[in-house]
Amino acid sequence: MCVLPGTTTEQNVADYFRTHKMSWKPVVIENTAELQKAFFAGRCDCMTSDASQLAGARAVAPNPEDYIILPEIISKEPLAPAVRHGDDQWRDIVNFAVLAMIEAEELGITSVNIDQMLQGGDPKVKRFLGVTEGNGKALGLDEKWAYNIVKLVGNYGEVFERNIGRNTPLKLERGLNALWTDGGLMYSPPFK
Numbered sequence: 001m002c003v004l005p006g007t008t009t010e011q012n013v014a015d016y017f018r019t020h021k022m023s024w025k026p027v028v029i030e031n032t033a034e035l036q037k038a039f040f041a042g043r044c045d046c047m048t049s050d051a052s053q054l055a056g057a058r059a060v061a062p063n064p065e066d067y068i069i070l071p072e073i074i075s076k077e078p079l080a081p082a083v084r085h086g087d088d089q090w091r092d093i094v095n096f097a098v099l100a101m102i103e104a105e106e107l108g109i110t111s112v113n114i115d116q117m118l119q120g121g122d123p124k125v126k127r128f129l130g131v132t133e134g135n136g137k138a139l140g141l142d143e144k145w146a147y148n149i150v151k152l153v154g155n156y157g158e159v160f161e162r163n164i165g166r167n168t169p170l171k172l173e174r175g176l177n178a179l180w181t182d183g184g185l186m187y188s189p190p191f192k
């Protein structure tokens with residue numbers, strides 16, 4: 001198995017095979033580009049990494065259809081934006097930028113219908129879009145901050161489907177990245 005040394009994925013595979021009393025032979029290569037080259041040249045039977053990284057590697061492989069990503073995910077490794085520790089306001093802004101995209105999806109607001117939604121009477125939507133006072137002041141932002149995010153890049157589902165979803169070369173399913181209302185983990189607290 002092609003594996004990058006020192007990664008969590010190396011440890012995950014070792015744990016998984018030990019737990020299932022199976023043996024495996026690591027082919028350890030210290031650089032992602034070289035590792036992927038070795039795998040696609042047939043030096044290993046399989047390659048392990050973060051699921052999204054596997055999807056990215058496959059998308060640029062010589063024959064992407066020759067490879068499958070196994071459906072069993074053997075570790076819990078959420079990937080998320082990270083910020084430098086110590087700047088609380090910046091951390092809040094980045095965190096709420098992600099939550100706003102999730103909340104927009106739950107409220108049914110998209111980059112396409114957002115201006116129409118702006119005209120509607122739902123108080124939750126009005127607060128979210130800054131028609132009435134919402135969370136702008138607390139974040140040190142303009143009341144239109146959430147509107148601007150969704151208008152520019154879309155809600156969480158739109159961003160996912162456009163960049164890494166089923167109809168992109170990465171072909172990733174929403175899985176745990178679906179909304180909590182659809183059986184996933186994406187949950188935003190209410191904006192109030």
Ligand SMILES: N[C@@H](CCC(=O)N[C@@H](CS)C(=O)NCC(=O)O)C(=O)O
Pocket residue numbers: 004006007008009030031032033049050053077
């Ligand atoms: N989830 C793994 C991912 C690590 C991983 O695969 N990292 C790659 C790129 S995303 C890397 O650091 N490559 C270094 C290199 O290619 O030199 C971890 O946290 O250890």
